Every structure is written in structure tokens, then in C-alpha cells.
Amino acid sequence: MMTLTLQNSIAQNETTYMRIAKITVDSVKLNDYLIALKTQMQSALKYEKGVLAYSAVQDKNNPNKITILETYASVPAYESHIQTDHFNKYKTTVADMVKELELTDVIPISIKTKQK
Amino acid sequence: MMTLTLQNSIAQNETTYMRIAKITVDSVKLNDYLIALKTQMQSALKYEKGVLAYSAVQDKNNPNKITILETYASVPAYESHIQTDHFNKYKTTVADMVKELELTDVIPISIKTKQK
Numbered sequence: 321m322m323t324l325t326l327q328n329s330i331a332q333n334e335t336t337y338m339r340i341a342k343i344t345v346d347s348v349k350l351n352d353y354l355i356a357l358k359t360q361m362q363s364a365l366k367y368e369k370g371v372l373a374y375s376a377v378q379d380k381n382n383p384n385k386i387t388i389l390e391t392y393a394s395v396p397a398y399e400s401h402i403q404t405d406h407f408n409k410y411k412t413t414v415a416d417m418v419k420e421l422e423l424t425d426v427i428p429i430s431i432k433t434k435q436k
Numbered sequence: 437m438m439t440l441t442l443q444n445s446i447a448q449n450e451t452t453y454m455r456i457a458k459i460t461v462d463s464v465k466l467n468d469y470l471i472a473l474k475t476q477m478q479s480a481l482k483y484e485k486g487v488l489a490y491s492a493v494q495d496k497n498n499p500n501k502i503t504i505l506e507t508y509a510s511v512p513a514y515e516s517h518i519q520t521d522h523f524n525k526y527k528t529t530v531a532d533m534v535k536e537l538e539l540t541d542v543i544p545i546s547i548k549t550k551q552k
Contacts, residue, residue, distance in 0.1 A: 338493060340503060358546050365550050373549040375491060375505055377454060377542035387456060387542065389491055389505060391549075426493035426503065430474050433489040433507075433549075434481050 335394040336372070338428055343386040344420035350384050356413040357386070363406035370397020389426075451510040452488070454544055459502040460536035466500050469533040472526055473502070479522035486513020505542075 345353045357376060364371040370393040379385040392398040401407055461469045473492060480487040489507040494500075508514040517523055 340493070354545060361546055361548060365548055371550070375547045376545040377456070377505070377547075378545055380541040380543050383543065386545070387505075389493070389503075425496040427496050427499065429470060429492040429494055429502065430477055431491045431493075432477060432481055434487065 336428065337392040337395045337398050338426045339390045339392075339398075340424045340426055341386075341388040341390060342420075342422040342424075343388070343418055345384045345386060345414075346417050346419055347384045349417040353386075353414055353417045356410055356417075357388075360406055360410035364401060364404070367406070368397070368401055368404065370394060371401055391431075452544065453508040453511045453514050454542045455506045455508075455514075456540045456542055457502075457504040457506060458536075458538040458540075459504070459534055461500045461502060461530075462533050462535055463500045465533040469502075469530055472529045472533075473504075476522055476526035480517060480520070483522070484513070484517055484520065486510060487517055507547075 361374045361376065365374070371391075372393055373389075373391040375389040377387050379387075392401065477490045477492065481490070486509040487507075488509055489505075491505040493503050495503075508517065
């Protein structure tokens, strides 16, 4: 019970939906994959109110291992996202590039960037 | 070679040092761990120029599994960070709370938050 109280007090917004996607890409297709991923993320952030943030990184020593921390305004915002043309184009484009995909729903503890 | 060119063009800054810490916490001590973690992150962002961002989340279905995406201005900024009093206090405090720790150096693909 204490844990839940703490989580709620620190969440950015109680409706926010966050997820970590861990993706293993076919090394030969990595460059094409990165282009498709960035195109999708740019469109989603530009055209969808409910897509709030993406942090996409590659393992330094194993760059075909991708981790994406995704933040949506709510679960319905995410459900709307996966119906968009840009998301479906991404899924079709990368279908033969992705070797493994692991999705984990997460709850924010603290998301902070230094104020400039 | 293409991949390296792409990575450099999209990095926030070529000296930026990013890492993912995956931490499994003793469930009984989770609340105390979260307090220690947040205290450390707040001090680091407040007092250290070279600590740029933390995104800390818990697995929704397994909240003792913590993932932290850490961004430092450079490797020397990180090396300075682990010498600070607030970091050493955190390490001492959580020593008997952390069951597993996995550190992975990562390279940014794209780190974007929607402009308000």
C-alpha cells in the first residue's frame, strides 16, 4: 500500500501509459531499421497529441539491441497510435528486420531532464 | 560504416555518455530503495553540471524490477558523479536492498519529448 501511494505521488500523470520495447534487429538490416524507426517516431510525435515521448537507444557493444522507452498520454492514446498509417507502415516495413520483440509496461518513478 | 555515420548524425552530442541500469530490488525494501534512488537523482541533477537526465521506471507487473536510463555530459562527468557524497550515500544505503544490477552502455538513436 505504501508503494502505491509513493508511485502515484511521483507519476507525471496518473493516466500516462509508459512501456519499454526491447527489440533485436537483424544486423544486416540495422541501418534500414533505424531509418524506419526514426520516421515512425517523428510522425507520431508530430501528428499525435497522445504520443508524448520516445527515448530510443542502442547497446554500445551490441548495436542491433534496441531499447525504446515510450510515453503515451493514456492507454486509449496508445490504442489510437497503433491504428495510424505511420505506425502500420513501420510495422510492415520492419516485419522482416525484427528478430525479437519484448514489451514491458512500466510505471514512472522519476523522469527528469536538467533545466537549461 | 553506414551505421556509425547514422549514429553520429543523430546523437545529441558526441561526448554524451548514456547507460541503462537494470536493478532488481528486494521487494520488502522497495519503498526505502525508491526514496534513496529519488534522493540521489535529485541531488545529482541539482549539484552536478554533467548529470543531464534520469528516466527511472518500474515494471508494472513486477515493481521491484527498476530500469534507469542515465544521461551524462561525458565519461569524465560520470566518473566525477560516482565520487560525489550523494552518490556514495546512495550506494551505501542501497547495498543490502539491491539483489541484481546490470549495467549496459548505450548510444542514443533519438531522444524526443513533445514540445508543449
